[in-house]
Amino acid sequence: MTMSTSLLESMRKLMPRRVQSALDALGEAVAVFREIDDPRVMRSLGPSGVRGLLLKRGKQGVPSVMPASHGAFFDWGYPHDQPEMADLYTRAKRGQWDGDSLPWELDVDFDNPDIAMFPEGAFDWEFGRSVGMRLDARERMRLLIDLGTWAISQFLHGEQGALLASAQVTEAVQFMDGKFYGATQVVDEARHVEVFSRYLLEKAGKVYQINDNLFTIIDALMTDGRWDLKFLGMQIMVEGLALGAFGTMYHQTREPLLRELLRNVIQDEARHVHYGVVALREHITKELSERERREREDWAFEVAMLMRNRFLFYEVYDEWFGHKLSRADWRAFITRAPSMEQFRATMFGRLVPNLREIGLLSDRIRPHYERVGLGKYFGGRAADKLSAEDIISQAA
Ligand SMILES: [Fe+2]
Ligand SMILES: [Fe+2]
Numbered sequence: 001m002t003m004s005t006s007l008l009e010s011m012r013k014l015m016p017r018r019v020q021s022a023l024d025a026l027g028e029a030v031a032v033f034r035e036i037d038d039p040r041v042m043r044s045l046g047p048s049g050v051r052g053l054l055l056k057r058g059k060q061g062v063p064s065v066m067p068a069s070h071g072a073f074f075d076w077g078y079p080h081d082q083p084e085m086a087d088l089y090t091r092a093k094r095g096q097w098d099g100d101s102l103p104w105e106l107d108v109d110f111d112n113p114d115i116a117m118f119p120e121g122a123f124d125w126e127f128g129r130s131v132g133m134r135l136d137a138r139e140r141m142r143l144l145i146d147l148g149t150w151a152i153s154q155f156l157h158g159e160q161g162a163l164l165a166s167a168q169v170t171e172a173v174q175f176m177d178g179k180f181y182g183a184t185q186v187v188d189e190a191r192h193v194e195v196f197s198r199y200l201l202e203k204a205g206k207v208y209q210i211n212d213n214l215f216t217i218i219d220a221l222m223t224d225g226r227w228d229l230k231f232l233g234m235q236i237m238v239e240g241l242a243l244g245a246f247g248t249m250y251h252q253t254r255e256p257l258l259r260e261l262l263r264n265v266i267q268d269e270a271r272h273v274h275y276g277v278v279a280l281r282e283h284i285t286k287e288l289s290e291r292e293r294r295e296r297e298d299w300a301f302e303v304a305m306l307m308r309n310r311f312l313f314y315e316v317y318d319e320w321f322g323h324k325l326s327r328a329d330w331r332a333f334i335t336r337a338p339s340m341e342q343f344r345a346t347m348f349g350r351l352v353p354n355l356r357e358i359g360l361l362s363d364r365i366r367p368h369y370e371r372v373g374l375g376k377y378f379g380g381r382a383a384d385k386l387s388a389e390d391i392i393s394q395a396a
Contacts (some may be wrong), residue, residue: 024327025314041294041302044229045220049292052216058157059209069225072171084278084384085177092184097264099195106257108203110145115255116149122252131329133321143320149200150316151249152258153208156196156244156392161218162191162272167232172227178279185275188268195261203257213310217303232296235276236354237303243269244347248339248390263392265311270388273354277383281359297360301368304351308344308372309335349377357382 051057057064078084110116124139125133137145166189170182200207221233246269250262285294317330334340351372356360361369361378369375381390 009044011374021322021327028327033167038298038302041299044224044299045216045302045306048216048219048223051219052212055217056212058212058215064219066219066222068168068222070168070172070227070230071225073174074228075176077178082175082177082278082282085181085275088271088275088278089177089181092181092188092268095119095267096184096187097191099191099198102195102261104198104202104265108255108257110204110255111141115253116141116144117152117249117253117255117258118144119179119252119254119338120144123147123264123337124211124333127336128333130344131333132325133333134288139166139203144318145204146316146319147313148249148253149204149206150208150313151245152196152204153201154211154214154311155242155245156193156200156207157210157214157396158218158238159189159192159196161221161238162234162242163193165218165230165238166220166272168222169234172230172278175279175282178275181275185272188272192265192268195265199258199261205375208315211311211315213306217306228288229282229296229299231276232280232358232360233303235272235361236358237300237307239269239273239276239350240351240354241347243273243350243383243391248343248345250392252339266392267388270383270386270391273350273383274386277354277357284359293359294364295360297365300355300360301365304348304374305372307347348374349380350375350383353380353382357384 005050113120120140122144125135128135163186166182166185170179170186173179173182196205217233217238221230221238224230224233232238243266246262246266250259250266253259253262284296288296312331312334314327314330317325317327321330352361352369356378366378369378
C-alpha cells in the first residue's frame with residue numbers, strides 16, 4: 001500500500017459509516033467501468049451502467065421506459081427449414097403448464113427451519129461473527145428469510161426482463177421456426193413472472209427492488225439494436241445465470257411449494273437455453289464475419305465477468321446492517337458463502353460449454369477463461385445435449 005492510499009484509508013475510517021458506505025458503493029460502480037477493457041464493449045454497456053449503477057433508475061419507484069431499436073424481420077415465404085427449432089416448438093406446446101395448478105394452498109411457514117428458503121449452512125455464520133455480525137438464532141433465521149426473498153425478487157425482475165426480451169427477439173430473429181418457438185417462450189416468461197410475483201406477494205409478503213447490476217444488464221440488452229447480442233445476452237448469459245440460481249435454490253430449499261415452482265420453471269428454462277444455443281450456433285457460425293464473431297466473444301467474456309461477483313444482496317445489507325457493518329465485510333460474507341460458491345459453479349458449468357457450442361470459445365479467448373479459473377468447464381455438455389431432467393437431477 002502506498003503512502004497516499006494508506007492515508008486515504010485512514011481518512012476513510014474516520015468518516016461516518018453512512019459516508020463510508022456511499023463511497024464504497026461509488027467505488028464499486030466505477031470498478032465495473034474499469035474492468036471493461038474493450039472499447040466496443042464499453043460503448044455497448046457504458047450508458048446502461050450509468051443509468052443502472054450511478055443513476056439507480058431501477059430504484060426510483062417509477063416504471064422504466066427503455067427505447068428499443070432493433071429491426072422487426074418479416075419473411076413472406078414462411079420457410080420451415082430449422083428442424084431443431086421446430087422440434088423445440090412442438091415440445092414447448094406440449095410442455096405448457098398452468099401457474100394456478102401449483103400447490104398454493106400449502107401454508108408456507110418460513111420460520112420452520114425444516115422448510116426454509118435457504119438452510120443455515122448456506123452462509124458462513126462463523127465468518128459473519130468474526131466481522132461483527134451479532135445475531136441470535138431467531139435473527140439469523142429472519143435474515144435467511146430476507147436473503148431468500150431477495151434472491152426470488154431478483155428472479156422475478158430477471159423474468160420480466162426475459163418476458164420483454166423474448167418478445168423483442170421473436171420480432172427480430174430471421175428464422176420462421178424460431179419465431180414460432182419464440183412465441184411459446186414469451187408465454188413461458190409471462191408465467192414465470194406470474195408465479196414468482198404471486199409467491200412473493202402471497203407467501204413472503206415482500207418484494208425487494210431490482211439490483212443495480214441486473215438493471216444494467218437488462219437495460220443494455222433491451223436497448224442494443226443488434227438482435228444477436230440481445231439474444232446472446234438474454235438466452236445464453238442471463239438464462240444461464242438464472243438456471244444456476246434456480247438450480248442452487250432448488251437444491252437447497254426444503255419448502256415444497258417453492259420446490260415445485262422451481263422444478264417447473266427449470267424445465268421451461270432448459271428449453272430456452274437450448275433454443276439460444278441452436279439459433280446462435282446457426283447465426284454465428286454461418287452469418288457473421290470473423291471480426292464480428294470476435295466482438296461477440298469478447299462481449300460474452302466481459303459480461304460473464306460482470307455477472308460473476310456482482311449479486312451481493314446489498315438491498316438486504318442496507319436494511320439490516322447499513323450503519324453497523326462495512327460493505328466490504330458484507331461483500332466478503334456473501335462471496336464466501338457456500339451457497340454462492342455452488343451458484344457460481346452451477347452457472348459457469350452451464351454457461352462455458354454453451355459458449356463453446358455457439359462458436360465463442362476459440363483458442364484466442366480460452367486463456368482469459370483459464371486465468372479466472374473457468375478452464376475446467378471447457379469440456380462440459382452444452383444445453384442441446386442436456387435434458388431438463390439432467391438439469392434437475394444435477395441440481396438435486
Ligand atoms: Fe423464465
Ligand atoms: Fe427463460
